[in-house]
Amino acid sequence: MMRGLAGFNREWLRSDIPAGLSIAAVGLPSAIAYPAIAGLPPETGIYASIVAPIAYAIFGPSRLLVVGPDAATMTVLAAAMGAIIAAEPTAAGADRVAIASALALGVGVFCIAAKLLRLGVLASFLSRPILVGFFAGVSLSILVGQIGRFTGVKIESDGLIPPLVEMLAKSSLIHWPSLVLGLIMFALLWIVRAFRFRVPGPVLVVVLSVVLSAIFDFQGRGIAVVGDIPSGLPSLSLPALHQMPLDKIVLGSAAIFLVSFGAGIVAARSFGSRTGEEVDANQELIGLGAANIAPGLFGSFPVSVSDSRTAINLSTGGVSQVAGLVSAATLIAALVFLQGALRILPIPALAAILATAAISLIDIHELKKIWRISRMEFIFALIAMWGAISFGVLNGVIVAVAATLVYLLRQTMFPRDGLLGRIEGRHGFFDLARFPEARPIEGAAVFAIQGSILFYNADYVRMRLTSVAKGLPAETRCLVLDASAITHIDSTGAAALDAVAEILAKRNIVFAMSDLGEQSRGILERAGVVEAIGVHNLFNGREEALRALIGSGGEASGTASAG
Numbered sequence: 001m002m003r004g005l006a007g008f009n010r011e012w013l014r015s016d017i018p019a020g021l022s023i024a025a026v027g028l029p030s031a032i033a034y035p036a037i038a039g040l041p042p043e044t045g046i047y048a049s050i051v052a053p054i055a056y057a058i059f060g061p062s063r064l065l066v067v068g069p070d071a072a073t074m075t076v077l078a079a080a081m082g083a084i085i086a087a088e089p090t091a092a093g094a095d096r097v098a099i100a101s102a103l104a105l106g107v108g109v110f111c112i113a114a115k116l117l118r119l120g121v122l123a124s125f126l127s128r129p130i131l132v133g134f135f136a137g138v139s140l141s142i143l144v145g146q147i148g149r150f151t152g153v154k155i156e157s158d159g160l161i162p163p164l165v166e167m168l169a170k171s172s173l174i175h176w177p178s179l180v181l182g183l184i185m186f187a188l189l190w191i192v193r194a195f196r197f198r199v200p201g202p203v204l205v206v207v208l209s210v211v212l213s214a215i216f217d218f219q220g221r222g223i224a225v226v227g228d229i230p231s232g233l234p235s236l237s238l239p240a241l242h243q244m245p246l247d248k249i250v251l252g253s254a255a256i257f258l259v260s261f262g263a264g265i266v267a268a269r270s271f272g273s274r275t276g277e278e279v280d281a282n283q284e285l286i287g288l289g290a291a292n293i294a295p296g297l298f299g300s301f302p303v304s305v306s307d308s309r310t311a312i313n314l315s316t317g318g319v320s321q322v323a324g325l326v327s328a329a330t331l332i333a334a335l336v337f338l339q340g341a342l343r344i345l346p347i348p349a350l351a352a353i354l355a356t357a358a359i360s361l362i363d364i365h366e367l368k369k370i371w372r373i374s375r376m377e378f379i380f381a382l383i384a385m386w387g388a389i390s391f392g393v394l395n396g397v398i399v400a401v402a403a404t405l406v407y408l409l410r411q412t413m414f415p416r417d418g419l420l421g422r423i424e425g426r427h428g429f430f431d432l433a434r435f436p437e438a439r440p441i442e443g444a445a446v447f448a449i450q451g452s453i454l455f456y457n458a459d460y461v462r463m464r465l466t467s468v469a470k471g472l473p474a475e476t477r478c479l480v481l482d483a484s485a486i487t488h489i490d491s492t493g494a495a496a497l498d499a500v501a502e503i504l505a506k507r508n509i510v511f512a513m514s515d516l517g518e519q520s521r522g523i524l525e526r527a528g529v530v531e532a533i534g535v536h537n538l539f540n541g542r543e544e545a546l547r548a549l550i551g552s553g554g555e556a557s558g559t560a561s562a563g
Contacts, residue, residue: 001058002057003060003061003062003063004056004057004060004061004062004063004287004320004321005057005322008320008322012319015316015318015319015323016319016320016322016323016326017323018316018317019312019313019317019318019323020318020322020323020325020327020329020330021326021327021330022312022313022316023066023312023313023318023323023324023326023327024049024326024327024328024330024331024334025200025330026200026203026308026309026312027306027309027327027331028046028049028203028206028331028334029203029205029206029350030068030069030071030202030308030353030357031045031046031048031049031068031331032045032226032342032345033045033202033350033354033357034069034070034071034074034354034357035069035074035301036149036347036350036354037071037075037077037078037142037145037354038074038077038078038081038096038100038301039078039081039096040100041097042226043229043230043335044097044100044299044301045069045300046229047234047295047299048068048069048295048301048303049069049327049331050233050328050331050332050335051234051294051295051300052067052291052292052295053066053067053068053321053324053325053327053328054294054324055290055291055293055294056287056288056290056321056324057321057324057325058290059286059287059289059290060284060286060288060290060291061280061283061284061286061287062268062272062277062279062284062287062321063319063320063321064271064275064277064314064318064319065268065271065287065305065310066305066306066313066324066327067288067291067303067305067306067309068303068309069303069306070260070264070304070305070306071139071142071354071358071361072138072259072260072263072304072361073256073259073260073263073302073303073304074301075138075141075142075393076138076255076256076259076260076393076394076397077100077103077252077301077302078393079392079393080103080248080251080252080253080255080256080394081096081099081100081103081252082394083248083251083252083394084099084103084244084245084248084249084252088244088245097299097300098239098240099239099249100300100302101237101239101295101296101298101299101300101301102239102241102244102249103249103252103256103301103302104295104296104300104301104302104303105239105241105253105292105293105296105297106249106252106253106254106256106296107253107256107257107260107289107292107296108289108290108292108293108296109253109293110253110257110289111257111261111285111288111289111292112286112289114257114285115282115283115286118282119282119285120265120280120282120283120284120285121281122261122281123261123262123264123266123281126258126259126262126263126400126401127377127380127404127407128266128366128370129374129377129378129380130383130384130400130403130404130407131263131266131400132363132366132367132370132381133367133380133381133383133384133385133400134259134384134385134388134396134397134400135263135362135363136361136362136363136367136385136388137384137385137386137389137393137396138358138361138393138396139358139359139360139361139362140160140388140389141388141389141393142354142357142358142361143355143359144159144160144164145163145354146355146358147163147164147167149182149224149347149348149350149351149354150178150179150182150183150351150352151167151173151175151179152173152174152175152178152223152224152348153167153170153173153175155170158392159392160389175223177218177222178223178346178348181209181212181223181348181349182348182349182351183352185205185208185209185348185349186355186356188201188204188205188208188352189201189202189205192204193356201356202353202356205349205353206349206353209345209346209349210341210342210345212346213344213345213346214341218344218346219344223347223348224347224348225343225344225345225346225347226342226343226344226346226347226350228343229335229339229342229343230335230339231335231339232335232336233332233335233336234298234299234300235299236297236298237297237298237299238297239296252394255397255398256302258397258401259397260302260303260304261288261304263304263305264284264304264305265279265281267304267305267307267310268284268305271311271314274314275314288305309327367381376407376410377407380403380404380406383399383403384396384400386399387400387403388400409456412451412452412454412456412457413456413457413460414457414460415451415460415461416449417448417449417450417461417464418431418432418433418434418447418448419431419432419433419440419445419446419447419468420438420441420447420448420482420542421438421440421441422438422439422441423435423438424437429446429482429542431448442475442550443475443476443477443478443550444476444477444478444479444480444549445468445472445476445478445479446480446482446542446546447465447468447479447480447481447482448481448482448484448485449461449481449483449486450485450486451485451487452486452488452489452490452493453486453489453493453496453497454488454489454490454492454493455490455492458490458493458495458496461493461496462496462497462499462500465481465497465500466499466503469503469507469509472507477510477549477550478509478511478512478545478550479504479509479510479511480512480513480514480539480545480546480549481497481513481514482514482542483514483517483520484514484515486517486520487517487520488517488519488520489520489524490523491523491527493523494523494524494527494529495527497524497529498527498528498532501529501533502532510537510549511537512533512537512538512539512545513538513539513545514539514540514541514544514545515539515540515541515542516538521538537549
């Protein structure tokens with residue numbers, strides 16, 4: 001606990017107070033805007049921006065990370081809430097805030113459970129390409145969701161294309177003052193970004209739109225405004241979980257956890273690489289767990305590591321979690337004293353902020369980089385994007401996870417292998433297929449496999465070894481399997497090697513293994529494979545095996561790469 005505040009001294013206040021004020025200034029517009037993605041009242045975003053940083057300051061391990069509302073997390077939350085509300089008998093009267101709070105508690109519990117099970121590795125489960133593609137799909141969903149807020153037209157359809165078609169059918173209902181205001185604010189945000197103004201774009205939009213709303217009475221002219229925001233502090237309350245479909249709560253919490261934690265750790269490591277701060281995913285689980293449980297107890301929603309707030313903290317010189325506490329205190333003051341100004345904030349201005357945030361989720365540079373590095377990973381990024389667009393964000397998470405599993409299987413299903421030989425005048429063994437000048441070893445064959453032999457690739461390995469065995473010259477006395485790069489063998493893999501041993505035995509060719517790991521050896525011993533090939537045919541290296549089996553290992557040291 002309190003690691004983000006460890007070693008605090010008063011000198012830090014000179015940096016942390018300005019950083020905290022800047023975080024609050026940038027965070028307030030998004031705190032008001034993001035809840036709209038999930039159909040929640042704006043005060044829930046302010047509550048989350050107050051209690052989550054306080055909880056993280058107490059339990060989080062990082063000095064510099066700032067947690068808060070996140071556009072991608074809000075989109076997954078919206079999808080999860082939609083599934084829960086649809087499952088409730090009285091969906092029309094569903095308490096959206098209570099459902100969001102229950103999901104926040106669920107995400108927090110998943111974080112704590114993952115910490116206890118040391119599952120921080122889950123942060124790496126959604127690969128960077130798949131996350132980039134998924135967020136691109138999420139951004140399009142957010143953009144389509146802003147059509148109604150820009151135009152003042154109530155859009156009832158879901159998905160990507162249906163809302164556009166509905167908008168065309170209802171084009172006569174467009175409230176043009178709302179649309180013009182939204183587009184002007186949207187353009188202003190991009191102008192501020194292009195010219196790198198000192199005042200953040202969202203802050204300028206909120207201030208300007210509130211001033212204009214007060215001068216020209218936007219509400220009286222038909223432009224929707226935020227409306228009344230409770231001026232009091234958030235109160236402690238526990239959502240009525242017994243009145244909700246718990247299976248949907250669990251599934252929704254798991255989806256939000258996977259996306260928010262995965263994206264949060266990617267962001268944390270990105271910032272950590274700049275500052276030299278080591279990011280331990282298992283330790284971050286405690287901080288993020290607390291940062292989600294707190295909003296769940298105070299009528300709010302799940303949060304994640306906030307890119308924009310953390311970037312502001314770093315750029316303004318924040319040195320500890322005091323900056324997050326100052327930000328929370330500033331938002332409390334805003335909630336108490338600026339309630340009247342926030343009430344007349346026009347909805348089209350918030351739509352402009354959300355649309356800009358959504359577009360920032362589309363990382364074109366990263367997509368180009370993925371295309372340049374690996375066409376296959378680019379395809380998986382597109383699959384994740386397509387899943388979020390075509391099946392909805394919640395099902396898109398499932399598609400992204402499935403794409404990850406397929407990608408992992410594809411990478412390991414066909415382990416790299418090859419026959420090895422010698423190159424005259426050079427030490428070591430060389431892949432015969434890669435080095436034309438390499439020559440097979442007289443009287444022996446050395447075959448290397450680089451990867452595990454498991455149930456899903458055991459048949460492929462067996463067929464490869466069988467093909468090699470059948471193609472060996474008649475004078476071949478032994479086949480040495482170089483197992484130095486085989487990390488694991490399961491029972492199915494053991495059966496495959498046993499089948500190869502039988503084929504070689506029928507040809508009177510000795511089947512030997514070198515550099516077999518202890519765990520794999522244990523599997524092969526229990527499966528009877530070691531007994532079948534003979535324990536005396538297990539060697540510590542290829543050179544040792546060849547000296548014992550054909551009486552000569554050559555001059556090579558055996559240290560050169562097979563690939």
